[in-house]
Amino acid sequence: MRTKEGNKAKTIIDAAIEVFAADGFHNAKISQIAQIAGIATGSIYLYYPNKESILSKIFEQVWSSLALPADDLLARKDMNPIEKLENLIDLFFDIFTEDPNLAKVFVNDQEHLMKTNSSAFIHNYENFLDTGEKIVLEGIKSQCFNPNIDIKIFRNFFFGGIRHLLHLWARDHKAFPLNVVRQNVKFILKKGILE
């Protein structure tokens, strides 16, 4: 007999994140992922049925790791809605602080999966966005948020803005430090731009 040594499934994911981030999913080569993972090209297929499933796996991890924390946050009684929204933003950013490459892959390649694939992560992804929406609804009900705002539009606007900044940070940490980004996003969230 022979046993598998190390956690190759994980090693492959890490290598894939690196290569997807650098080249984008479509231009990424399986052979390069294998090289970085330190295994043979064909060995990839012992762990994943195809290239797309590797990408899928990445997003499954991202969004499943946010599911519980987001649900818990929503349920808390000791925070007001604005605090909850701030925490939700932090949850999201925290996923990526340790891994700019993961942020690049998220921004550039998740959309591809949402078209073709009916992958397992989509449920968790939408649940995360819904949580933001629910918190806003809560804020409007408790009369601390402006009721003239369309909740769906608001949540998506914010998500889009944050997503774009995450992307810029991933490309250039110095120009867009994540703590400054967080702070500004929270500020705009609350106050808009007017003096």
Place this chain on the structure above:
Amino acid sequence: MRTKEGNKAKTIIDAAIEVFAADGFHNAKISQIAQIAGIATGSIYLYYPNKESILSKIFEQVWSSLALPADDLLARKDMNPIEKLENLIDLFFDIFTEDPNLAKVFVNDQEHLMKTNSSAFIHNYENFLDTGEKIVLEGIKSQCFNPNIDIKIFRNFFFGGIRHLLHLWARDHKAFPLNVVRQNVKFILKKGILE
């Protein structure tokens, strides 16, 4: 002799927008673009040297059409900064109102070109974003905008938010009517979410 009939270069662009929007640049087939354009596959290459140059051309048109209007807007003396920002938002949305497919291509595929290609549109694109930044700066100087906001972050946050909403509108006009989106974006811009 023989003369070219019709504006095939344009017909190809229109067909390409349709196909890129449906399949994404990487999965789009030149043969399908040709079919929709009503010409032979090989004829594409009489007008464009390769697939990527078609995509490039699309963005050249988009961003060059915004260059002058944006500059003019910036220079106007009869508007305050907030009015200028609102107009800038309108300029941007107006490009896409007639063509949801163009919006899809913008959101999904421009990034690809910004990586590989040093295409002609990039200058105009950045100029457009810079215009937004300049208006905000003007607003801060004239003390009508909050000076605590980081201008670069602000402009990118807004651009990202708008971009994401444009994408949602392109996928589902009914759920995200562009006029409602405009209105909400302008509202958030000014007031933030707090009551």
Place this chain on the structure above:
DNA sequence: GTTATTTTTGAATCATTATTCATTTATATT
């Protein structure tokens, strides 16, 4: 209506890579 020139065609070429699989290597068990 013939010729010269340009446009158009679309099947053949060519390059690229994801995926497969016959073979080799490693190690758990005896």
Place this chain on the structure above:
DNA sequence: AATATAAATGAATAATGATTCAAAAATAAC
């Protein structure tokens, strides 16, 4: 240390689709 079994290899396969190009079609000029 021999055997059995699973893991790993990487060269060969196979599919795809962008691009080319020799041939055909169209029309302007005469």
